[in-house]
Amino acid sequence: HLRILSPCINVNDAQDLSDSFVSGEEDNGGSLLSNKNINNEINGNWLSSSSNSIHEARLKAKAKRRLRKNSSRDSGRGDSLSDNGDAVRGTAVAPTSPKSKLLDRKSRLGKGRGLPKKGGAGGKGVWGRSGEVYGPEEVDEKDPNYDEAQENCVYETVAPPLEEKDFEKTVSPIVQEYFEHGDTNEVAELLAELNLGPMRSEVPSLAVSLALEAKASHRELTSRLLADLCGSVLSRSDMESSFDKLLRELPDLVLDTPGAPQLVGQFIARAVSDQILSKSYIESYKGRVGCQYTRAALDRAAVLLKMTMGGLRIDNQWGAGGGQRPVMQLVKEMNLLLKEYILSGDIKEAERCLRDLEVPHFHHEFVYEAIVMVLESKGDKTFKMVLQLLKALSASSSITVDQMRRGYERVYMDIAEINIDVPRAYFILEQFVDQSFNTGVIDVKIRDLCPCRGRKRFVSEGDGGVVKLESY
Incomplete structure (x- = not known):
């Protein structure tokens, strides 16, 4: 007698059964149980003999459900069919973390062979397969957009030619900035980026016209700029045509700069000396x-x-400006300036020459040399003339209060050494400092800092006089 069992199994019983099996035994024994007892299943019901129990039926039903679940999940992922049509499981894959699943490029739809999408070259932010090298793209002549004229085209950035109305406002800032930094290479690079075209020959004339209204140091920089630009940016014919234009425009330049003819002549002589103009330029x-x-x-x-x-030396006719000049050369020129003033007595000319040196930070050296000249001189002429000169320079602010103070303090520090060669140096310095204070050249603080050397007097016996020491 056969007894038909109900396929319905209590949920709680199934839960208890799930805990009693090891996952590996369930996976490996599922297919064996299904194949072994396939004959006992009829219309979804299990047929059990007298030796089978309900417990075995439940185990078989659980194994069948697990087999169906695993086969649907792993379809296309390593499963294969044997020769007799039985499903054979592949190697078990270790579970992955949620993070690795997010970065996994395999299909999550359960379809395909389990390979990455588009061979690993698909998805957002992907530039292509790893290690792939792109070769030159072949042109398809059958493409409807194919143009034979553009097949071998080379594209480059082209700057439009600089127009005459924009020339001055474009090049003038470059020259003005060059007067500040003095780097000719930077000017050459900036001019090379511009498409000057026919305006190329206007660069030297513009630079010289700007230098005429500037200082002597700027004229020296302009001469160096023209020498460095000739050959790399400008040709010799450009230089000659530019100086021809300057000579034609001299009547207009004289209105702003009265000494323009002499200055332009110096530029021409310097250009011939620097070999940017031919020697026959003047004779022509x-x-x-x-x-x-x-x-x-x-x-x-x-x-x-x-x-x-x-x-x-024409290459040194303009002189070197300010900090570019050696200190010893500045000291020598200041001494020559003072000697020329003592001979001529022209205060305005001395002030102009001092201003042309363009070293306001070094005027304390001029004050120092002037006072030392007074200490080493004989007679009152140098004393009075130097005092008048310092008074005029202080009143016109050609020499600032700070520079005047530093000049006097330097004399105070060196008076001991000066006194070795000039025995009356202390006495003359005291008189000069007092007169300078009376005329308003220095203030009371600088006057009080003046060192005074006490006179050593010989005393007789019994005299209680004390020899005064030197005070600084």
Whole structure:
């Protein structure tokens, strides 16, 4: 007698059964149980013999459900069919963490062969397969957008030619900035980026016209700039045409700069000395000059070039500006300035020469040299003239209060050494400091800092006099 069992199994019983099996035994024994007892299943019901129990039926039903669940989950992932059509499980894969699942590029739809999407080259932020090297793309001549004329085109950035109306406002800031830093290479790079075109020959004339209204140091920088630009950015013909324009515009330049003819003549002589103008440039104007300013400029250039035979260095005619000049050279020029003033007595000329040195931070050296000259001089002429000069320079603020104070303090510090060569140095310094305070050159603080040397007096016996020591 056969007894038909109900396929329904209590949920609680199934829960208890799930805990009693090890996962590995369930997986491996599921298919064996299904194959072994496949004949006992009829229409979804289990047929048990007298030796089978309800417990075995429940185990078989659980194994069947687990087999169906695993087969649907792992379809296409390593499962294969044997020759007799039985499903064979692949190697068990270790579970992965949630983070690794997010970075996994395999399909999550349970379809396909389990390979990465698009061979690992798909998805957001992916540039292609790892290690893939792109070769030149072949042009398809059958493409409807194919254009034979553009097949071998080379594209490059082209700057439009600089127009005349934009030339001055574009190049002038470059030259003005060069007067501050003095780097000719930077100017050459900036001009190379501009498409000057026919305006190339206007660069030297613009630089010289700006230098005429500037200082002597800026004129020296302009001469160096022209020498460095010739050959790399500008040609010699550009230089000649530019100086021709300057000579034609001299009547207009004289209105703003009265000494323009002499200055332009110096620029021409310097350009010939630097070999950016030919030696026959000045001779080419002989007999065909009608403007007096042009004639004055060419005569000045010719005279300077003849003086080079006598030892004049045209490359140093403008001088070096400010901090670019050696200290010993500045000291020498200040001494020459003071000696020339003692001979001429022209205070305005001395003030102009001091201003042309362009070293306001070094004026304390001028004050020091002037006072030392007074200490080493004989007579009252140098004493009075130097006092007048310092008074005038202080009143016009050509020498600041700080520079004047530093000059006096330097004399105070060196008076002991000066006294070795000039025995009356202390006495003369006291008088000069008092007169300087009375005329308003220095204030009371600087006057009180003046060192005074007490006179050693010889005392007789019994005299209680005490020898005064030197005080500084």
